[in-house]
Amino acid sequence: MVKIYGLGVLYKGVNSATILKSAYNLQSFSIFQRGSVQEFMGFVSKTIVERTQPASRQSVKEGEYMLQVYVRADNLAGVLISDHEYPNRVAHTLITKILDEFTAAVPASQWPTATEDRTDFHLLPEYLTRYQNPREADALTKIQNDLDETKIILHDTIKAVLERGEKLDDVVAKTESLSTQSKLFYKTARKTNSCCNF
Amino acid sequence: MSISEEDRVALTGLVEKIIKELNQYLEDRELTEFDIIGVESTTNRSPVLYIQTSLGLESWCVKHVYNYCYAELIRDFLTNPKRRFSRLSNLNYKRIISLLNPTLLINPDVTSLWNKRREMTSQQFHDWFSEMHFTKLVLTRKPKCNEAYSYRRWILSNILAKDDVLSEEFLNDVIAEELRVCNKAADKCMNNYHSWDHRAFLIDLSWRYRFSFDSTMLYFKEYKFIRHWTSTHVSDYSCFHYRQICVRILFLIEERWPVFEKMIDVNLRDNFQKILSDHMTSDDPVATPSKISKKTMDDDDLTALVLGYPAGNCKCYATWKATLRKLELLFYELISNEDLLKYYPNHQTIWYQRRFVVNNILNAMYNYLSVENKYNGTIKQLPLSPLDIERKNNCTKCADADLTEHHNNVKKQKEDWFWNCPLYKVLIRHELALIKDRRKEDSKYAEAHENYLKFFEGLFLNFNP
Numbered sequence: 001m002v003k004i005y006g007l008g009v010l011y012k013g014v015n016s017a018t019i020l021k022s023a024y025n026l027q028s029f030s031i032f033q034r035g036s037v038q039e040f041m042g043f044v045s046k047t048i049v050e051r052t053q054p055a056s057r058q059s060v061k062e063g064e065y066m067l068q069v070y071v072r073a074d075n076l077a078g079v080l081i082s083d084h085e086y087p088n089r090v091a092h093t094l095i096t097k098i099l100d101e102f103t104a105a106v107p108a109s110q111w112p113t114a115t116e117d118r119t120d121f122h123l124l125p126e127y128l129t130r131y132q133n134p135r136e137a138d139a140l141t142k143i144q145n146d147l148d149e150t151k152i153i154l155h156d157t158i159k160a161v162l163e164r165g166e167k168l169d170d171v172v173a174k175t176e177s178l179s180t181q182s183k184l185f186y187k188t189a190r191k192t193n194s195c196c197n198f
Numbered sequence: 199m200s201i202s203e204e205d206r207v208a209l210t211g212l213v214e215k216i217i218k219e220l221n222q223y224l225e226d227r228e229l230t231e232f233d234i235i236g237v238e239s240t241t242n243r244s245p246v247l248y249i250q251t252s253l254g255l256e257s258w259c260v261k262h263v264y265n266y267c268y269a270e271l272i273r274d275f276l277t278n279p280k281r282r283f284s285r286l287s288n289l290n291y292k293r294i295i296s297l298l299n300p301t302l303l304i305n306p307d308v309t310s311l312w313n314k315r316r317e318m319t320s321q322q323f324h325d326w327f328s329e330m331h332f333t334k335l336v337l338t339r340k341p342k343c344n345e346a347y348s349y350r351r352w353i354l355s356n357i358l359a360k361d362d363v364l365s366e367e368f369l370n371d372v373i374a375e376e377l378r379v380c381n382k383a384a385d386k387c388m389n390n391y392h393s394w395d396h397r398a399f400l401i402d403l404s405w406r407y408r409f410s411f412d413s414t415m416l417y418f419k420e421y422k423f424i425r426h427w428t429s430t431h432v433s434d435y436s437c438f439h440y441r442q443i444c445v446r447i448l449f450l451i452e453e454r455w456p457v458f459e460k461m462i463d464v465n466l467r468d469n470f471q472k473i474l475s476d477h478m479t480s481d482d483p484v485a486t487p488s489k490i491s492k493k494t495m496d497d498d499d500l501t502a503l504v505l506g507y508p509a510g511n512c513k514c515y516a517t518w519k520a521t522l523r524k525l526e527l528l529f530y531e532l533i534s535n536e537d538l539l540k541y542y543p544n545h546q547t548i549w550y551q552r553r554f555v556v557n558n559i560l561n562a563m564y565n566y567l568s569v570e571n572k573y574n575g576t577i578k579q580l581p582l583s584p585l586d587i588e589r590k591n592n593c594t595k596c597a598d599a600d601l602t603e604h605h606n607n608v609k610k611q612k613e614d615w616f617w618n619c620p621l622y623k624v625l626i627r628h629e630l631a632l633i634k635d636r637r638k639e640d641s642k643y644a645e646a647h648e649n650y651l652k653f654f655e656g657l658f659l660n661f662n663p
Contacts, residue, residue, distance in 0.1 A: 027385070031233075085432060085433060085542070135541055
């Protein structure tokens, strides 16, 4: 399956990251789960941006999902959550493009203090739909040429991104940005994923 | 852990209340979704939730509800010989249904329970359409539940068997609804074999009823749909298999080809000619570059070009045309497969799909020339089927051609022709070029494909590039 679940623009502050704008495609989740899934995706985006060095790109595989992160030198970051078949090249080109457009629309002085509802940038949902099928969205050759020199670092699991000794389970348990409902959702999702599900 | 009598009574009361509430929702509302929601602690409110058109059950009560319902069903209605064979009365029918609903929603993989439903539905205790609705709900939580699909198929065949004359509109509606269900299930869960299997069943079904409604349009639409779907689900062989089914059914369609081309926005003939002109050299016996560069060739010329056999307005025309259409479609499949290969390297599924296409092109060719490849560098001439003989006898041109063939040491000639047939050569050159190109990025699978062509299809044996 080639699918994008979420797109986000974040600002990497000194200690923590904040979401400036995000859009999600949660059609395939049941209505009861959507809230938790969205909350969780926001949380993971923040976590990953906090643990990515400025001016670098990462692609992190976690289960059937793939997280694509690009933090620019000026601390503006883009995150794309897709499944693991979404071509990395296309994902990173899209992130670069979104960040460029975001910079043009929102002045840099506002980034550190902006919040999601006050940011005036409405292109994400459109990109989310358009890039569901990357082949139709952009010609292959164009994509290859577009991507800049920054190398994409690939990780097979999110463990590699977390600091030494840190576990995702602990990070989830400690955080205050997730509701108890969402934490429980994470726990049960873990459980169902661990048994064989044909 | 045993619980006290008091607790048991309280629990029974609670479970009965939940069952009642669930059934009420199932009866009253147009539900579109059911799910179990992970909640750990019990609060003092009902665990049955209802948002928009979705029904939810909190996870803490699932165990109790399921055990209670399942135990009563098995004890009283499925194994008790007295009750088992006694006639279903209206009263215990209601009880059974109200127990079956929650049990199957929670765990739809119990065949005995579905069979109980079948028994009751066939005795007219339950209406067919509400059953369809119920299974749809089951599939929103467990999109891979084969029991639910097979139950749907059972109901469908019952509904359709009831009426002798089916209105076109009714058939269209029924099939559209099934396709919607399949779409949703396939989207929820990748590699959903059961959903694609169900879809394949619908193709079968529509073929059976092809005289009652416009099935051709359905096949066109399905092809267009699956072409798009496969381009975003590149490692799901189930959906590629369905694509193969769609291609095969299109072989049988003889009419409205231009409509189809317009729908999928491809000129199949141009595409075919482009591949031919890319890979034909002036050494090929029949190839005349001037001919192939002609804008759009007509059927006769193209058949003569790729498969030999002089064309004319004889009665065998229909066979030629069918073969030609088949080849055009298959070569389009070949091209669109390449697109995917280049965009998504290292996906075995796409390579497997290619095997199907190549195999079908070769078979179309063997059939047309009525030969059998012995896979050791020789071919065997097959005896003509009675149908073919009759066709040939009725056709003066073919009879003439046959006559001349007998004079000129036919067998040898035909064999030579086979190995030099432009179609055969073009296919091999095309595959070799692709393999060479993909070796850089996708070496493992490219090599596997080459081996497949060499050892399974027996290509390259008598081939001089």
